Amino acid sequence: MEFNSLTGSIPIEIFNLSKLSVMSLLRNQLSGNLPSTFGYGLANLEELYLSNNHLSGALPSSISNSSNLRLIEIGDNKFTGPIPTSMGDLRLLELLDLAINNLVSDSSSPELSFITSLAKCKYLAILFLGGNPLNGIIPNSVSNLSTSLEQLYVPYCEIKGSIPDGIGNLRSLILLDLSNNDLTGSLPATMKDLQKLQYMDLSMTKLISRVPLHFLCALHNLDTMNLGQNQFMASIPKCFGNLTSLRHLDLSHNKLYSAPPEEIWNLKDLLMLDLSSNLLSGSLPYAITNMKMANWVDLSSNQFSGGIPDSIGDMQNLQNLSLAHNRLQGSIPESIGKVFSLESLDLSHNFLSGSIPMSMENLQYLKYINLSFNNLSGEIPSKGPFTNCTAESFASNQALCGAQRFLVPPCPTISAHRSRTKRVRRAIYILLGVIIAMGALSFGFVYLRYRRKDKLPNGANLSLVAMPERISYFELLQATNGYNESNLLGTGSFGSVYRGTLDDGRVVAVKMFNLQVDGAFKSFDVECEVLRNLRHRNLTRVISSCSNPEFKALVLEFMPNGSLEKWLYSHNYFLDLMQRLDILIDVAGALQYLHCEYATPVIHCDLKPSNVLLDQDMVAHLSDFGLTKLLGEENSITYTETLATVGYLAPEYGLEGLVSAKCDIYSFGIMMMEVFTRTNPNSEMFGEKLGLKSWVANSIPDGLANVIDANLLKESDECIGEKLSCIASIMKVALGCTIESSRERSSIQDVLVALKKIKLQYMSSQNSRTS
Numbered sequence: 001m002e003f004n005s006l007t008g009s010i011p012i013e014i015f016n017l018s019k020l021s022v023m024s025l026l027r028n029q030l031s032g033n034l035p036s037t038f039g040y041g042l043a044n045l046e047e048l049y050l051s052n053n054h055l056s057g058a059l060p061s062s063i064s065n066s067s068n069l070r071l072i073e074i075g076d077n078k079f080t081g082p083i084p085t086s087m088g089d090l091r092l093l094e095l096l097d098l099a100i101n102n103l104v105s106d107s108s109s110p111e112l113s114f115i116t117s118l119a120k121c122k123y124l125a126i127l128f129l130g131g132n133p134l135n136g137i138i139p140n141s142v143s144n145l146s147t148s149l150e151q152l153y154v155p156y157c158e159i160k161g162s163i164p165d166g167i168g169n170l171r172s173l174i175l176l177d178l179s180n181n182d183l184t185g186s187l188p189a190t191m192k193d194l195q196k197l198q199y200m201d202l203s204m205t206k207l208i209s210r211v212p213l214h215f216l217c218a219l220h221n222l223d224t225m226n227l228g229q230n231q232f233m234a235s236i237p238k239c240f241g242n243l244t245s246l247r248h249l250d251l252s253h254n255k256l257y258s259a260p261p262e263e264i265w266n267l268k269d270l271l272m273l274d275l276s277s278n279l280l281s282g283s284l285p286y287a288i289t290n291m292k293m294a295n296w297v298d299l300s301s302n303q304f305s306g307g308i309p310d311s312i313g314d315m316q317n318l319q320n321l322s323l324a325h326n327r328l329q330g331s332i333p334e335s336i337g338k339v340f341s342l343e344s345l346d347l348s349h350n351f352l353s354g355s356i357p358m359s360m361e362n363l364q365y366l367k368y369i370n371l372s373f374n375n376l377s378g379e380i381p382s383k384g385p386f387t388n389c390t391a392e393s394f395a396s397n398q399a400l401c402g403a404q405r406f407l408v409p410p411c412p413t414i415s416a417h418r419s420r421t422k423r424v425r426r427a428i429y430i431l432l433g434v435i436i437a438m439g440a441l442s443f444g445f446v447y448l449r450y451r452r453k454d455k456l457p458n459g460a461n462l463s464l465v466a467m468p469e470r471i472s473y474f475e476l477l478q479a480t481n482g483y484n485e486s487n488l489l490g491t492g493s494f495g496s497v498y499r500g501t502l503d504d505g506r507v508v509a510v511k512m513f514n515l516q517v518d519g520a521f522k523s524f525d526v527e528c529e530v531l532r533n534l535r536h537r538n539l540t541r542v543i544s545s546c547s548n549p550e551f552k553a554l555v556l557e558f559m560p561n562g563s564l565e566k567w568l569y570s571h572n573y574f575l576d577l578m579q580r581l582d583i584l585i586d587v588a589g590a591l592q593y594l595h596c597e598y599a600t601p602v603i604h605c606d607l608k609p610s611n612v613l614l615d616q617d618m619v620a621h622l623s624d625f626g627l628t629k630l631l632g633e634e635n636s637i638t639y640t641e642t643l644a645t646v647g648y649l650a651p652e653y654g655l656e657g658l659v660s661a662k663c664d665i666y667s668f669g670i671m672m673m674e675v676f677t678r679t680n681p682n683s684e685m686f687g688e689k690l691g692l693k694s695w696v697a698n699s700i701p702d703g704l705a706n707v708i709d710a711n712l713l714k715e716s717d718e719c720i721g722e723k724l725s726c727i728a729s730i731m732k733v734a735l736g737c738t739i740e741s742s743r744e745r746s747s748i749q750d751v752l753v754a755l756k757k758i759k760l761q762y763m764s765s766q767n768s769r770t771s
Contacts, residue, residue, distance in 0.1 A: 002026040002049065003571060005714050009033075016041040024049040026073065027574070029714075033057030039065030047071040051097065054078055059103070064089035075099040075128060082106045088117030096121075097128040099153065105136035112136040112159075119144035130155040130177065137161035143169040151175040155201070158182060163207075168193040175199040179226065183207055192218040203228040203250065212237040221245055221505065228274065229253040236275075238263050245505035250274040252298065257281070265290050269506060272296040276322065279303060284328075289314045300324040300346065307331075308347075313338035316535065322346040324370065329353070332371075337362050341537050344368040353398070356381055365537070369393045376400055379411045471544045471555055476500060476510055483512065490563070490610070492624060494524075499558065508543060509556040524552045538590035540613060540623040559613035559621060568609055568678055577712055577723055579618060580675050581730070581759055586620035587612055588752040591668060595661045595748050603659055607667035608648050609674060647681035647692075652742055662742035665751070669693075669737025676727055678709035693738050696731055704728055719766065726762040730755070 002024045009032025010025065021044055030053040039062035048066075051073045058081035063069070069090050079101040087096065096118075105112045116139055118124060124146040134157040143166025150172050159181040167176075168190025176197060183205040192215040200222060208231040216225070217239035225246060232254040240249075241263020249267070252274045259282025260275065267273075270291050276298045283306030284299075291297070295317045304326040312321075313335025319342060328350040336345075337359020348370040355378030356371065366385035372395040380386065380394055380402035391407040394400055401411040479500030480487050489497045495513040502508060513524045524547070541557040564583060567573045575583070587607075594602040604611075604622065611624040650666035652658040670681050673696045679685070681692040699707045708727055713720055733754045736746040746754075 002028070003574070003711060004028055005710075006030055018043055020045055021068075022047040022049075025053065026050060027052040029053065030055060034060050036060050037062055039063045042066045043068075045069055048074065050074045050077065052076045056080065058082075059084055059098075061086045063087065067091070069093060070123075071095045073097040075101065075131075077101050079103055083114040085114050085117040087114060088120045090121060092123060093118075093121040094123050095126040096124065097126070098132065099128040100131035103129075103132040103134065105134045110137050110160075111139040113139070115139055115145070116141040119146075122146050122148070124149055125172075126151045126153075128153045129157060131157070133158050135160070138164055140164045140166050142166050145170060148172055150196075153177045155179040155181065160184070162186075163188055165190045167191060171195065173197050177201040178205065180204045187213060187216075189215045191215060194219060196221055198222060198245075199224045201226040203230070205230055207231065208233070210234060214239060216240075217242055219243065224248040226250040227254070232256060236260050236264060236280075240264060241266055243267070244269065246270055248272040251278070253277040255279055259283075262287060267291060269293050269504075274298045275302065277301040281305070283307075284309055284323075286311055288312075291315065293317055295319040295341070298322045300326070302326055304328060308333055308336075308352075310335055312336055315339055316341065318342055319365075319537070320344045323350065325349040327351060331355070332357055332376075334359050336360060339363065340365070340535070342366050346370040347374065349373045351375060353377070355379065356400075360384070361386065372396055374398075380406050380408065471502070471546055473546055473548070473551055475502065476512075476546055476553060476555070478503075479508070480510055497556075500555075507558045507560075509558045511554040511556060513552045515550070515552065524554075536590055536593045538586045538619070538621055539593070540621045556623070557615075557621075559623075560616050561614035561618060563610050564612040564614065564620065564675070565609035567614065568675065569680075574711060577726065578759075578762070581726075581755065581762075582618070583612065583614070583620040584672055584675060584730075585752070585755050585759065587622055587668065587671075588748060588755055590620075590622040591664055591748045592752050595664070601661060603661055604664050604667075605659060606645060606648075607664055607671055608645050609671060612671075650742065651740055660742060661748070662745050665737045665745050665748060666742075668748075668751070669734040669745075672730060672734035672737070676709060676712070676730060677707050678711070679707075693735070697735055700728065700731060700735075704731065722762065722765045725765075726758060729758045729761075733758070 006025065006028040008030065010030060012035060014023070015035050015038060018041060020042055023045065024047070026049045033056060038060040043066065045066040046068045048069060048071065054077065055074070056078040059079055061084040063084065064086035067090065070092050071094060073095065075097045076099065081103065082105060083098065083103050085106070087093070105114070112134060118127070119141055125148050127149065128151070130153050137160055142164055149170050151174060152170065153175065155177050159178065161183070162185030163178065163183060165188045167188060171193055173194050174196055176194070176199070179201040180203070185207065186209045187202070187207060195218065197219050198221050200219070201224065203226045210233050212234045213232070214237045217237060220243060222243055223245055225243070226248070228250040229252065232251070234256065235258040236251065236256055238261040241261060244267065246267055247269065248271060250272070253276070256275070256278040257280065260280055262285065265285060265287040268290050271293055273291065273294060273296070277300070280302040282304065284304055286309050288309060289311040292315060294315060296319060298320065300322040301324070304323070305328065307330030308323065308328060310333045312333055316339065318339050321342065321344070324346040325348070328347070330352065331354030332347065332352060334357045337357055340363065342363050343365050345366060345368065349372070352374040353376065356376060358381050360366070361381045361384035363385050369385060369389055370393050372393060374397050376394070376397040377399035378401070380400055382403055389406070391405065394406055394408065400406070400408045402408050404410070477483070479502050480498040483498055487499045489499055489509060491497070495511060498510045498512065500508050500510045540559070542554055543557060544555040546553045546555070561567070567575050591604070594604060606624060611622065613621045613623050615621060648667040648670050650663040652663070670692060673692050674681060677692070677696065679692060686692065686695070696707055704724060704727065705713055712727070713723060717723070733746070733751060737751060739745045
């Protein structure tokens with residue numbers, strides 16, 4: 001009975017159902033206590049799920065009488081009192097989730113004695129205690145916990161003392177989170193034995209070390225290492241560069257000194273690097289751009305000197321770059337204008353000179369710029385992201401000029417530069433001569449190249465996808481364990497997608513095409529043609545391809561949170577209103593790029609929730625380009641015999657095979673309705689005369705609450721009025737996308753603007769309520 005709006009206490013009769021094996025009441029609004037006789041009446045209970053309610057009182061010691069219990073999830077409630085040591089008598093226990101309550105340790109001992117009792121649970125694999133004011137010391141007996149323990153999650157628990165050496169005995173640990181506690185002392189060297197560890201968060205404690213943490217270099221499977229906000233006073237070990245599985249490295253807010261080892265910059269698959277607020281020095285090497293996958297780099301508040309490498313433009317995935325509060329000199333590289341994904345740039349409080357590159361006007365996603373407290377001069381750009389900048393972004397520079405709103409002097413007029421005209425002309429003539437000479441050389445090079453190309457032997461074939469790496473058939477076979485069904489992520493019209501782990505530890509998605517299916521060859525060619533050229537933060541990134549006459553596959557970026565379809569229709573997942581709106585904005589951004597910003601308009605042709613994938617930060621990525629159509633320069637429409645998924649098809653696409661950008665708009669409108677109603681357009685509830693579009697249209701304005709996903713609207717919700725207003729606005733945009741006449745449908749630019757405006761209005765209403 002999970003995911004409802006049940007209120008009141010749990011009827012006492014339920015606790016006497018002696019044959020009950022599974023009780024799931026999670027994500028309701030239940031209150032009251034658990035009876036002290038809990039375990040006596042539920043002798044056969046195996047699984048208990050009560051998380052996300054308002055239950056209170058003490059945990060009954062009699063729970064040990066439910067001796068068959070394997071899975072207990074009672075987190076996110078208001079339980080109080082100590083954790084019963086009788087929990088240790090549940091010998092079959094595999095999962096124990098008590099997180100986010102008000103549980104404390106037994107006051108008779110400074111140690112967390114219940115951990116000692118859990119040593120008897122030999123099958124325990126997951127232990128979640130985070131968010132409880134336990135206020136105790138981790139006992140040495142932690143070393144006696146199950147050798148099967150994979151996840152130990154104990155942040156925000158007011159834990160004191162040091163981490164026991166016995167932690168190294170938990171050799172099956174995959175996740176260890178002891179962050180936000182009052183730990184002291186140093187990290188035990190026995191942690192080198194946690195060879196399977198993938199996630200380690202020990203941030204915001206009081207750990208200290210005056211020697212490099214070399215023993216952590218043994219943790220070759222680490223994906224995330226967070227040691228931020230501690231008191232580590234040493235240099236960064238060179239061997240950290242051998243942790244090639246690392247995707248997130250946070251060493252911020254310590255007292256690390258010396259120059260970072262060159263090996264750190266060679267972590268080419270690192271996504272996030274935060275070394276801010278330390279005592280690091282040296283220059284930023286050219287090798288920093290080896291981290292081509294990085295989207296977050298923060299080196300602020302250190303003592304770095306020298307210039308910013310010109311190669312910074314090669315970091316095409318970078319979204320956040322902060323080099324503030326250092327001693328950097330020289331100019332801002334012109335190449336920074338090539339980092340098209342950049343959203344935040346902070347170069348403040350340095351000694352940078354020269355002008356602000358005009359190329360930065362091309363950074364359309366850049367929302368935050370801070371170049372203050374430098375020695376910059378010349379004109380402040382006024383277009384692109386600079387239209388929303390304020391004077392604070394450029395304060396305390398040497399000689400900047402530009403628009404009045406920046407609180408700087410106006411730039412000199414053309415007449416003030418006449419004295420320089422002769423020198424400029426002379427430079428232009430020299431430059432023209434150089435260009436002509438280079439042009440002649442380029443022509444000769446191209447001519448020779450094409451002559452060589454003409455002489456290629458028959459059957460020679462250039463790779464369809466220009467990729468920096470090649471992955472063989474046997475590597476993919478090994479990565480997917482022989483395309484084992486346990487790695488299957490999903491199936492489509494032309495093949496299947498598998499999860500794979502490459503030799504270097506990278507997790508990828510392998511899309512294998514079934515060449516026995518008519519159209520599979522063409523689908524592979526189309527995806528290659530599209531994906532080799534398209535680059536956008538909301539499109540699935542292709543890593544490589546593998547192709548021969550009998551086998552064709554694409555190696556794609558793995559999306560750990562799966563598809564939007566999974567989040568809509570699986571009972572164990574939930575998206576709130578803002579998450580759904582953000583996902584739609586992401587998809588609209590991808591469509592705007594495909595329709596308007598790429599040289600040749602690209603029509604996706606198969607928009608639906610299963611083709612929208614979510615990364616670890618719940619950012620949406622449009623995928624599956626097997627049915628995509630590319631419109632020629634002179635065409636705004638084309639015809640096709642290949643039809644996409646019924647229910648999402650625009651009328652002209654389904655009846656005539658006519659394809660244009662407005663087909664995607666129609667499909668997007670249907671998907672918008674589906675996202676907020678949690679109802680598939682092909683649902684059996686719709687007959688011949690009723691469909692998702694008409695069902696939503698007929699509900700506006702008074703019956704909208706009857707069609708919206710019930711999980712979004714709860715009677716006790718104080719914001720229900722604002723939510724209904726927000727969703728109503730979204731549904732009006734969706735209806736504008738699904739007008740029968742393609743000419744009258746909204747454009748993707750108008751849709752994206754409307755959705756962003758709706759988001760701002762909703763956020764404003766929420767802020768007003770809280771204030």
